[in-house]
Amino acid sequence: MKQLADIVGAEHVLTDPDLKASYETDWTQRFTGSALCVVRPASTEEVAAVLRACAAEGLKVTVQGGNTGLVGGGVPAGGDVLVSLTRLSTLGTVDPASAQVTVGAGVTLAALQGIARDAGFDVGVDLAARDSATIGGLIATNAGGIRVLRYGSMRQQVVGLTAVLPDGSVFSRMAGLEKDGTGYDLMGLIAGSEGTLAIVTEARVRLVPRFRARAVALLAFSSTQAAVDVLPGLRSSLPSLAAAELFYAPGLALVRKHSGLAAPFPEEHEAYLLVECADLTDPTSLLVQAVETADGLVDARIADDAAGQRALWAYRETHTESISAEGVPVKLDVSVPVRSLPSLVERLAPTIAGVAPSARPIVFGHVNEGNLHVNVLDAGDLHEEVSDAVLRLVASLDGSISSEHGVGRAKVPWLSLSRSTVEIETMRSIKAALDPHGLLNPGVLFP
Ligand SMILES: Cc1cc2nc3c(=O)[nH]c(=O)nc-3n(C[C@H](O)[C@H](O)[C@H](O)COP(=O)(O)OP(=O)(O)OC[C@H]3O[C@@H](n4cnc5c(N)ncnc54)[C@H](O)[C@@H]3O)c2cc1C
Structure with missing residues (x-):
């Protein structure tokens, strides 16, 4: 502890249970673990020194950013040193020539x-x-x-990375080269590695144009199939399409209960798709045209002003908080080929009812990627059974047990549903090469 205090300053090594508490439980309140201490380094050099000190003492390390992860990956396993990166908050200057900027890993x-x-x-x-x-x-x-839908996931936004390996050595490629064909894509490997291979301390991020002109529509459908069927037409007629978010009547009812929002339509409908277009010039008329010619719609609302758009987005964006306000759900983030999404949605409720009859599934997702967030309330002590049933259903549809939240600690037992033995062994070899003593994020990703 003294050594860690010498590196980061005594005030940034927290051992008081009250001060550690907010770092030891995750956003969902489902995962909790006790840390030996919380260490808050402020630079790449301090992170490297902290990792060297921990490696010398054989201390395991849990890595944490904003602690908003939903699979328990940033919560201590128990007795480890929790390294919080929030003090790495340097904001660089945007370089307009490359449309890139360098920021610290703790920047929100x-x-x-x-x-x-x-x-x-x-x-x-x-x-x-x-x-x-x-x-x-x-x-x-x-x-x-x-x-x-428009720009890809975070890996696609990263053009430079500085990361500290478990032995304290520093890997840094910060030139922001858009083309670099020199061997393995190590930045791509660290992206998505859930803190099991290295601690990211700094990144150079690719920026996209700012489109101030926006139009948002909320579309109502009588089935998931109808909502999925409308997507190809929207994609081809709306080059400015930026988002297509799916939710359902039970989720909307929960959102309204907790937010007090008015009903979006006079009648309740089975499925809703929130679509947003963003462009240099006002995309409203194109969106109106696309909505008017779309098949299978039962109702629609379009907002061309900022307040109306915020109001429509609130129906979708307050789902997570509204669900959490009801209790601790089983949270599963899955994806299937888009053509299988209607089948997944149709089979979910009976699958869940088969193992937890009084459970309440609330689902929503990113339709373009076949990504569904499955939240199951009132599952009692049947969390494992519900997870198992849902993840097996997803695997039977050639889907992924983790679409965008990662495996964390929550989904470790089911990794083999989405990855073959050869893939898991290859990942283990990479982990062993970079972290031979298993210091970083023990229990995350691998059993
Ligand atoms: C309301 C809400 C909505 C959300 N919506 C989405 C969504 O639409 N899509 C989506 O993908 N996610 C979503 N999430 C999940 C979450 O926000 C993301 O997973 C986010 O990337 C986590 O960032 P964080 O800084 O909070 O990381 P943490 O929760 O602190 O950590 C997450 C994982 O990353 C590792 N980690 C953190 N920082 C570092 C670092 N510097 N170096 C190495 N490893 C590190 C941790 O060890 C852990 O395994 C949502 C969460 C909430 C609460």
């Missing part, structure tokens, strides 16, 4: 969006946890969110 997505927008750009990834989720955490989980 909202702060990055702020400097990007001030410079006339934007960030390709966006999600509801933007005020707390950090760039390091977004990279470590290869976060997705609401703009994947």
Whole structure:
């Protein structure tokens, strides 16, 4: 402890249970673990020194950013040193020539969006946890969110990375080269590695144009199939399509219960698709045209002003908080080929009822990627059984047990449903090569 205090300053080594508490339980309140101490380094050099000190003492390390992860990956296993990256908060200056900016791993997505927008750009990834989720955490989980349809996941936004390996050595490629064909894509490997291979301390992020002109529509359907069927037409007729978010009547009812929002339509409908277009010029008329000619719609609302757009987005973005306000759900983030999404949705409720008859599934997702967030309330002590049934259903549809949140600690027992033995052994070899003593994030990703 003394050695860690010498590196980061005594005030940044927390051992008081009250001070450690907020780091030891995750956002969902489902995962909790006791840390030996919380260490808050402020630079790459301090992170490297902390890892060297921990390696010398054989201390395991849990890595944490904004602690908004939903699979328990940033919560201590028990008795380990928790390294919090939030003090790595340096904001660089946007380089308009390359449309890139360098930021510390502890910078929040909202702060990055702020400097990007001030410079006339934007960030390709966006999600509801933007005020707390950090760039390091977004990279470590290869976060997705609401703009994947247009810009891809976080891995696609990273053009430079500095990371500290478990032995304290530093890997840094910060030139921001858009083309670099010299061997293995190590930055791509660290993205999505969930803190099991290295600690990200700094990133150079590719920015996207800032489109101020927006139009948002909420579309109502009588089935998931109808909502999925409308997507190809929207994609081809709306080059400015930036988001397509799916939710259902039970989720909307929960959102309205907790937010007090008015009903969006006079009648309740089975499925809802929230679509957003963003462009240099007002995309409203194109969106109206696309909505008018779309098949299978039963109702629609379009908002062309900022307040109306915020109101429509609130129906989708307050799902996670509204679900958590009801209790601790079983949280599963899965994806299937888009053509299988209707089948997944149809089979979910009976599958869940088969193992937990009084459970309440609330689902929503990012339709373009076949990504469904399955939240199951009132599962009692049947969390494992519900997870097992849902993840096996997903695997039977050629899906992934983790679409964008990662495996963390939550889904470790089911990794083999999505990855073959050869793939898992290859991943283990990579882990063993970079972290031979298993110091970083023990219990995350691998059993
Ligand atoms: C309301 C809400 C909405 C959300 N919506 C989405 C969504 O739409 N899409 C989506 O993908 N996710 C979503 N999430 C999940 C979460 O925001 C993301 O997983 C995010 O990337 C986590 O960032 P963080 O800084 O909070 O990381 P943490 O929760 O602190 O950590 C997450 C993982 O990354 C590792 N890690 C953190 N920082 C580093 C680092 N610097 N170096 C190495 N490893 C690190 C941790 O060890 C852990 O395994 C949502 C969460 C909430 C609460």
